[in-house]
Amino acid sequence: MLKLFGSLRPSAALFRTTAAAAQPSAHLATGPQQEQRTFYEFRTYSIRPDQNLAFLKLTNEKIHLRTAHSQLIGCWTVEYGGLNKFFHIWQYDSYSQRAAVRAAVAQDPSWISEYISKALPLLTAQDNEVSYLVPWSRLKSPPQQGGVFELVTFQMRPGGPAVWGGAFQAAMSAHDAPGYGKLLGAFHSEFGLLNRVHALWWFESADHRAECRHRAHTDGRVVAAVRNSVAHLDSQRNQLMLPCPFSPMK
Structure with a gap:
């Protein structure tokens, strides 16, 4: 007997194609992919109100001990929108570089004795954040x-x-x-x-x-x-x- 409807029988491949098209498309990314590994650490120090000048003077004299280890982008004092704040940005090429820098700084006797030991008593709080461009x-x-x-x-x-x-x-x-x-x-x-x-x-x-x-x-x-x-x-x-x-x- 002639199969009149044989040409209308859908193939298994067509079923798979139709089913795939019916599925919702899942977008796993929440935006453009981060291509650069370079990141920036934002650090904000809160200074004791009576020690602003002392902290800035000390940092001015000793910051070279810290910049010998990694790149400082900039540092500022907040004039409006927050009092007694010292904001600075550091650049790192990778998290492993940042870890190596932190380890080296922690073992730098000049940095510890000439800056950290004197600066910490002048501060009331520290905060940091990692950001990408x-x-x-x-x-x-x-x-x-x-x-x-x-x-x-x-x-x-x-x-x-x-x-x-x-x-x-x-x-x-x-x-x-x-x-x-x-x-x-x-x-x-x-x-x-x-x-x-x-x-x-x-x-x-x-x-x-x-x-x-x-x-x-x-x-x-x-x-x-x-x-x-x-x-x-x-x-x-x-x-x-x-x-x-x-x-x-x-």
Whole structure:
């Protein structure tokens, strides 16, 4: 007998193809892959209010003992947004390098006797965080020396860059491209509070920063980009910082 419907019988391969297409696609990554191994350790020291000058003087005299072991990007005192704070950024090529540096520093007699033993009594707290540059950002130098720096810290809602990365980049670019400040680097946290992003900005002065902020608030592109970004934002902290005389970045 002629099999009239034989040509309409689906094959096993077709069943497998159809079933695979019906399955939801799983995206395991939460954003662009981190390509660079280089990371940055953000360290914040809280200084006893009556010991600010003593701590800065000691650090100015002895920081060379520490920079002999690894690269210091910059160090600042917080002028607005936090009192008696000393903020500094260190660069490492890998976690093994950082571990080796820490081991060497712990065995450096000059560093221990001339700095650590004298500095620790001047402090009330220490905090650190590991951050990477976001994939679209590169660490830049200020266009000139003598300005002020602003560290803006955004605590984003959980979900990672796949959720808020595009909106955050658009908000940063809307400020940076027209010149409402100079973006020196954008970082996302790896150790510390997650979904935290830092933007390091440079301005000619505190008054220049105020002027740029005022002009940005009248720019429709900036307003729109910020509105899209804040939908993913839980909190924000701004700190205006002054570079220390011994800071590489200043």
